Amino acid sequence: MKPNEHIARFGTVDGELQIGGLPLSRVAARVGSTPFFAYDRGLLDERVNLLRSALPERVELSFAMKANPMPAIVQHLAGRLDRIDVASGLEMQTALDTTIRVDRVSFAGPGKTPAEIRQAVAAGILIEVESGTEFRRVLAAGDQLGLTPNVAVRVNPDFAVKGSGMRMGGGPQQFGIDAEQVPAVLREYGTAGANVLGFHVFAGSQNLNAAIIAEAQRRTVDLVSSLAEHLADPLRYLNLGGGFGIPYVDKDRPLDLDVVAANLHELVDGPIAERMPQASPVIELGRYLVGECGVYVTRVLDRKVSRGKTFLVVDGGMHHQLAASGNFGQAIRRNYPVAVGTRAERASAEAVTVVGCLCTPLDLLADDVDLPTSDIDDLIVIFQAGAYGLTASPTAFLGHPAPAEVLI
Structure with a gap:
């Protein structure tokens, strides 16, 4: 997608990009300093409504909170979604501070500490082992607390998902129990004092190919x-994972949600209803929910020309x-969509x-x-910044202040 398409999605006011209906310069004035992350509440709701109407x-x-654990976003989504998935004790506490029911919170991820597990059991959270x-x-x-834990088994499937930005299933993995080992694990532990509700299979993330997701x-x-x-x-919890991607660079094309939705309708009305009638199918999304509602805003401090190149x-x-910088040079770097937020309606000139x-x-953003x-003093805007931005970045590197975050 081109930067102009992202500008159109947010809209403009008085020639500037708008966030939540406000001109970017007013948002910056309210925040009080740059840089900052800003998230558009209206765009967040649009994405939830789109999913509700299609699926x-x-x-x-x-909501996979790891994508963006900002408390205001989590609070906002807690009232609009059915579940929240957490991956640490701190994320667990953030979820427990919302209005969502504790039995609608799941706890996934390898390396859960015994203290985190006790906290989850005590709260009544679903633990994905x-x-x-x-x-x-x-x-x-559960024995120590006198409680019956709620458990789902995370399964490492015997197949891989092609086209994913990050493969999280198939082959050797730190995630989940190998599918062929699950029956033995259930025989040993499944009736030993836990309420085993079902399974979670998450095969890959950031996939833009609807046919591959459907398969x-x-x-x-x-x-x-x-x-x-x-x-x-009987199986009651069926977490199908997610993996819905968003476009980051020019050559990316948005996910065809209609294809994914049609496949899910066939599965829900067919094999799920026939073979697992008591199951609650779950789609767990992070990036697809919040990624496109956010921007990273940073101010120009200097303009310089070095041997014919303008910086x-x-x-x-x-x-x-x-991520926009290329992850410490570990990936082939491609430009994220970028704009001059204070000159959003002007044509490119250099x-x-x-x-x-x-x-x-x-340290290269574009x-x-x-x-x-x-x-x-112009404001540069990096789009697609609502997921895996601030908390997925090395904020302590060189000791600069942390940026603000606002939900508008």
Whole structure:
């Protein structure tokens, strides 16, 4: 998608990009300093409404908090979605501080500490066990607390999802219990004092290919259907994962949600209803829910020309928005959509490179991009910044202040 398409999605006011209906300069004045992350509440609601209208009514929507654990966003989504998934003790506490019911919170991820497990058991949270060791720790916590833990088994499937930005299933994985080992694990622990509700299969993330996502969902339903035969009680929790991607660079094309939705309707009305009638199908999304509602805003501190190349030096950088910089040079770097927020309606007039304030050439936010002519104090906007931005970046690197976050 082109930057102009992102500008159109947010809209403009008085020639500036708008966030939540306010001109960007007013948002910056309210925040009081740059850089900052701003999230548009209206766009967030639009995405939730889009999913609700497209997906089967029976499908429950879960927010993977790891994508953006800002408390205001979590609070906002808690009143609009069916579930929240957490991956740490701090995220668990953030979820418990919302109005969502505790039995609608799930806790996934390898390496849960015994203290976190006890906290989850005490709260009544659904724990998605990733190993036999975790299962034993959950049972021990239940014994110590005099409670029956709620458990789902996270399964490492025997298939991989092609086209995912990050593969999280198939082959050897730190995530989940290998599918072929699940029956033995259930025989050993499944009736030992836990309420085993079902399974979670998450095969990959950031996928823009609807056909591949649909195939993964079909294979997941077949796999879980066979594993459900080893449960002591009927399967009630069927987490199909998510993996819905968003476009980050020019060549990316948005996910065709209609194709994914049509496949889910067939699965819900067909094999799920026939083989697992008591199951609640869950789609767990993070990036797809919040990624496109957010921008990273940083101010031009200096404009300089070095041997014919124009640089805009800004007060932000990779310590806040690591992914846009190329993840410390570990990936092939491509420009995220970028705009001059204070000149959003002006035509591009020059090629510039936007760099941050850190002492490394890796601190690169946009390389050789066409933008309107910009100067000191203009606000540069990086789009697609609502997911895996601030909390997925090395904020302590070089000791610069943390940016603000606002939901408007």
